[in-house]
Amino acid sequence: MSPYRSAKPARQDISSGNLLNRRQVLGLGAAILIAPVLRPDHAHAVPRPVGKIKPEDLTRATPPGFPWKRFHLDIAEGAVMSGGGKLISINGKKSGPEIRLKQGEVFYVTVRNRLREATTVHWHGIIVPNLMDGVPHVSQVPIPSGIETTYAWPVIQSGTFWYHSHMGLQEQQGLAGPLILESSDNDGLNYDREAVLFMEDRLSANPNQVLDALQGKTAPAAAKAAIAAPSAPIFPYPDGKMFGVDVQYTRFPLNGNLPNSPTIIDAMPDEVLRLRILNASASSYFLFKVDDHNLEVVAKDGNRTRPLATQNILIATAERYDALIKVGKPGVYRITGAAVGQTTGALALLRVGNSPLPVKIDAPLPGNTRFEGKTIDANDIRSQYSTVLPDANVETIREVLAGNMKSYRWSINGEYYPDAKPEIIASGRRVRLEVVNDTMMYHPMHLHGHFFRVEREDMPEDEYAPLMDTYSVPPKSKVTLAFYSDNPGRWVFHCHNMYHMAAGMLRVISYNATDISG
Numbered sequence: 001m002s003p004y005r006s007a008k009p010a011r012q013d014i015s016s017g018n019l020l021n022r023r024q025v026l027g028l029g030a031a032i033l034i035a036p037v038l039r040p041d042h043a044h045a046v047p048r049p050v051g052k053i054k055p056e057d058l059t060r061a062t063p064p065g066f067p068w069k070r071f072h073l074d075i076a077e078g079a080v081m082s083g084g085g086k087l088i089s090i091n092g093k094k095s096g097p098e099i100r101l102k103q104g105e106v107f108y109v110t111v112r113n114r115l116r117e118a119t120t121v122h123w124h125g126i127i128v129p130n131l132m133d134g135v136p137h138v139s140q141v142p143i144p145s146g147i148e149t150t151y152a153w154p155v156i157q158s159g160t161f162w163y164h165s166h167m168g169l170q171e172q173q174g175l176a177g178p179l180i181l182e183s184s185d186n187d188g189l190n191y192d193r194e195a196v197l198f199m200e201d202r203l204s205a206n207p208n209q210v211l212d213a214l215q216g217k218t219a220p221a222a223a224k225a226a227i228a229a230p231s232a233p234i235f236p237y238p239d240g241k242m243f244g245v246d247v248q249y250t251r252f253p254l255n256g257n258l259p260n261s262p263t264i265i266d267a268m269p270d271e272v273l274r275l276r277i278l279n280a281s282a283s284s285y286f287l288f289k290v291d292d293h294n295l296e297v298v299a300k301d302g303n304r305t306r307p308l309a310t311q312n313i314l315i316a317t318a319e320r321y322d323a324l325i326k327v328g329k330p331g332v333y334r335i336t337g338a339a340v341g342q343t344t345g346a347l348a349l350l351r352v353g354n355s356p357l358p359v360k361i362d363a364p365l366p367g368n369t370r371f372e373g374k375t376i377d378a379n380d381i382r383s384q385y386s387t388v389l390p391d392a393n394v395e396t397i398r399e400v401l402a403g404n405m406k407s408y409r410w411s412i413n414g415e416y417y418p419d420a421k422p423e424i425i426a427s428g429r430r431v432r433l434e435v436v437n438d439t440m441m442y443h444p445m446h447l448h449g450h451f452f453r454v455e456r457e458d459m460p461e462d463e464y465a466p467l468m469d470t471y472s473v474p475p476k477s478k479v480t481l482a483f484y485s486d487n488p489g490r491w492v493f494h495c496h497n498m499y500h501m502a503a504g505m506l507r508v509i510s511y512n513a514t515d516i517s518g
Contacts, residue, residue: 268353335349412505453465490509
């Protein structure tokens with residue numbers, strides 16, 4: 001039995017009569033497309049140039065009588081880094097603002113592009129109408145410089161998600177933020193308060209020049225330094241497994257803050273906290289822990305899981321975990337996301353009972369950070385509910401992941417996106433992606449528009465195979481990712497290591513609605 005006690009209701013419930021099921025969101029999606037971002041003549045068909053915006057325009061309350069809560073993401077060029085890289089700011093902040101809604105509400109977010117280049121925003125893990133998915137040249141035309149557009153759909157899910165650019169390597173520059181969808185019953189969990197922990201990685205160099213360096217092209221010294229082997233000790237992969245790293249980072253913001261001025265999470269003894277832990281990095285894996293506290297994992301990628309006790313969680317790129325902790329005695333405890341294969345990591349502090357903060361705060365280093373006790377990853381997760389797919393014809397697609405480190409090109413089935421043919425499937429099918437990793441690197445594979453079941457030969461209790469949107473496929477291994485094709489459109493399946501994706505590891509999976517019945 002879970003040790004976490006019942007808490008006072010923290011939020012107003014939404015009546016079940018206001019909730020929408022998945023089939024309804026697909027039907028309503030076309031009715032609430034606020035701006036036709038797919039049309040090539042978008043800027044002329046619906047001219048919405050970005051005007052001069054006052055700071056209060058981005059934070060003011062939704063006007064009376066407006067049917068939905070409004071959010072704005074004002075995307076602009078940020079600080080220039082020492083190695084020549086430029087950050088991207090959202091609403092003038094160093095980290096993307098949190099978007100938070102309840103089931104039954106309507107997601108309504110206006111994106112204003114003040115960059116000198118085009119952009120898009122993808123809503124990671126959200127089951128959306130295809131035109132709202134934010135993938136350039138697949139589900140939408142990129143938003144040009146100086147143009148704004150609005151994404152909208154009914155919220156039918158709950159859980160921990162995030163948003164990020166799907167344009168080039170803009171995510172690496174900071175175009176990302178947390179997206180929290182609350183359920184009417186706190187997802188059936190009892191807790192007193194919650195904390196969002198949004199972990200990223202940052203470069204001082206231009207990430208496009210770093211990709212050039214990886215591919216052996218001419219690149220400045222700062223970009224070449226980012227791919228050099230580290231001279232300091234690194235955080236090892238659990239159990240001493242080999243773990244390849246393409247890019248070396250020196251900074252890992254958590255909620256936008258570095259370890260010298262970390263995010264502070266306040267709590268009182270014996271309270272129960274829900275930690276929403278997000279790996280929003282471009283290519284890093286994190287080993288996560290809270291000093292002197294046990295974790296009870298209760299969700300992965302926004303889906304409830306069987307409670308699982310542990311001390312540490314290995315979180316692959318783009319994965320999210322929800323965990324409960326029972327707060328201990330007064331004191332200050334380190335919350336660490338050690339970056340595997342790197343020399344440092346992300347840090348926050350849990351302050352219990354108004355305890356004084358230390359004068360000096362050390363960044364996570366292999367010499368001052370120990371991971372003791374049990375470590376779990378996605379392979380240890382089981383669903384709380386049966387995830388057996390509907391009885392339907394089976395369609396199998398073999399997806400072979402390959403790469404050439406010398407030329408730094410990464411492929412699926414021998415093809416490199418964008419020079420890769422779409423994979424055409426049928427609607428109303430149990431689709432089995434048989435993923436074969438023929439490389440020596442881990443690949444966090446992500447499927448848009450669907451959750452998939454992770455099916456391995458060694459996994460017991462197949463009925464409770466977990467549902468995920470991202471799964472890290474180990475080197476020289478095979479796994480089946482199975483989903484039901486009931487959300488028509490053009491979707492992408494790709495490695496969420498941004499450098500692998502930019503170098504070709506992406507495929508489009510496409511199907512129409514003609515075969516869906518019921």
